[in-house]
Every structure is written in C-alpha cells, then in structure tokens.
Amino acid sequence: MKDDHSTPPACDCRESTSGRAPGERPCDVALAIYRRALVEGSLPQAEVAGCLRALHLMVADRDSPGFMIPVPPETASFAALAPMEEAIVEQRRTLRSARATLSVFEALYADVHRLQQPALTRLTGEAVISKALDAGVAGCREQVRTAHPGGGRPAHILKESLIRDLGNLRRGIRQRTIYQHTVRADRTTLSYIEQVTAAGAEIRTLAEVVDRVIVFDQELAFIPFSDEPHNALLVQHPSLVRFLVRSFDDTWSRAVPVRPERTPLRTPVITSDLQRAILQAVVNGETDASIARRLGMSRRSVAEHMRKVSDQLGSNSRAQLGYLVATSGLLDGPEA
Secondary structure (H helix, E strand, O other): OOOOOOOOOOOHHHHOOOOOOOOOOOOHHHHHHHHHHHHHOOEEHHHOOHHHHHOOOEEEOOOOOOEEEEOOHHHHHHHHHHHHHHHHHHHHHHHHHHHHHHHHHHHHHHHHHOOOOOOEEEEEOHHHHHHHHHHHHHHOOOEEEEEOOOOOOOHHHHHHHHHHHHHHHHOOOEEEEEEEHHHHHOHHHHHHHHHHHHOOOEEEEEOOOOOOEEEEOOOEEEEEOOOOOOEEEEEOOHHHHHHHHHHHHHHHHHOEEOOOOOOOOOOHHHHHHHHHHHHHHHHOOOOHHHHHHHHOOOHHHHHHHHHHHHHHHOOOOHHHHHHHHHHHOOOOOOOO
16 A cells, blocks of 8 residues: 655656756746755756756766756856757748748739729828719719718709719710608709709619718729718729629619609608608617718707607607507508
C-alpha cells in the first residue's frame, strides 16, 4: 500500500527539457530549487526543474558529473534569450519580404484595373450630384426609374427636372416615377406631373416610398449616401443596380397610377392606403412627427386624421387608440 505522506515531485516542469519558455512567473518549487542551489553550490541533476535548464539558470558541473550548478540570471539571459531574439529578427525579415512581394502584385492589380470605373462613388455637394445626374441622363438609352419620398417636391427642383425629363421623353426614353400619395394634394408637384404625363411619362403613388433612388437603364443608379442633404452614392456595380431595378419594379406593381386627366386624384383606394398606413403607425407606437415624415404629410394632417379616428372609436389616450385600432378590425383586409 502506497504511503499517503510520500514526497511529491519537486516540480511539474522537472520532466520538461524541450526548451519551451515558462509562464510569466516561475512556480514556487522552481524558485525554491534555485535558492537551494545558490546556497549549496550544486544539486543532483535529477532534482533540477526542467524550466531552470531551459532558462540556462542551471548548467552541468564539469567537475562533478551528474550535478548541476546555478548560473547568474544576467549571464543566463544571453543563452536563454538569444534564440528568441534571432527568431524575432527572422520573422521580421520574412514579414518585410512578404510585404515587398505583395506590393508588386498590388501594383500589377492597380495597373490592370486603372481604366475601370469604380463600382461605388460618393458624391458630395448639390453641384457635383447635378453634374453626375446630367451625365446619367445623357447616357441613358431606354428607361429612367425614379422614386421620391417625402411628399411634394420644391418648385426649383421640379423646374430643373421638368426640362431634363421632357428632353428624355422627346428622345423616346421611358420614364417611370413613384411618389407618395400625398403629392396628389401638392399643386406644384401636380403641375409637373400633368406636363410630363402629357409627354408620355408614367407616374404612380404609394402610401410610403422607402428611399430616393434614380436608375438609368440597368447600368447606373443614384441612392442617398446618408441622411444628410446633398450626399449621394453613384452605383455602377451590375449586381447592385439589378437589385435596385427589381426592387423598383416590385414597388411599381403595387403603386396606383396618376392620371390627372382621367380620374380623381383622391380615389377611395388612395384614401384607404393613407388611412391604413397612419393607423398601422399608431398601432406601432409611432409619434405624429415620425408618421408625418414617413408619409410626406404635415403633422397637422396626421393629428386631424387621428382625432377623427379617436372620436369614432371613443378613445381617450394615444395608448388606448392604438389598442382600439388593433382590435377594431380597421386594419383587417387582404393588405393588412
């Protein structure tokens, strides 16, 4: 039977002679062995921890075979650290060589692609964006797709767009534009719509338009770079442009045509779409300002609409209105 009081091994690293560096702090056993070696002058090799050998803190005693003597740490550091420093120098040399090799390939890559147009280009400033749009118009051969959120557009922008769009239509370019339903109550935008539709443009509206986009043919697109004004992203990557075209076409299929000369601008369908969008926003907990901004309406119009619904449902608070709308069936239907 093994004695429970037998002496344990001096140190786990006793068996390690691979030269691997120890941890950040030596174990207590290794420190005790080194202290003992300093006091006694030498120790049997079997009692010396492997980490002490790896660090060259204990070396063989030539005068006493089988024993090892302690070495001052400052002296041991030359033998212990030299291989590490040499390895670091070699790694740095390899790193510099790899960088130099890659730089040659980078130059080759840039030379091959220097004549290609960038897939994405940021445009900053109204004048810069206008010039880029003019270039897109000039290069367009078949169709322009545009989507404009936010309700009625400023008169000066519509004036510039009218000249450009009528020129496109005269060249036989198809123009399809999506606005929000609220433009049907904006006289300036309606005047523009009447003129371009008379020349052959197609205009449709939705309760919501997610973001502004302009696509020329299926080759070039403009989208906002950020929420800040006069910051656009010119897109020339074929896959991204194709995605924008498909997204536009899907939205177009759900929009309602605007034909000023044929039907009333405020049809039941338009009214229903706006009501549904406002009521759904109430259920979602949006503020009047958020709803107005998203639907291109004034906050007063949103508040007035909600007041009428509150009176109809007998609501006394915003939270109660959201609950009553959600449970009243007003949002029921195929589009809910």
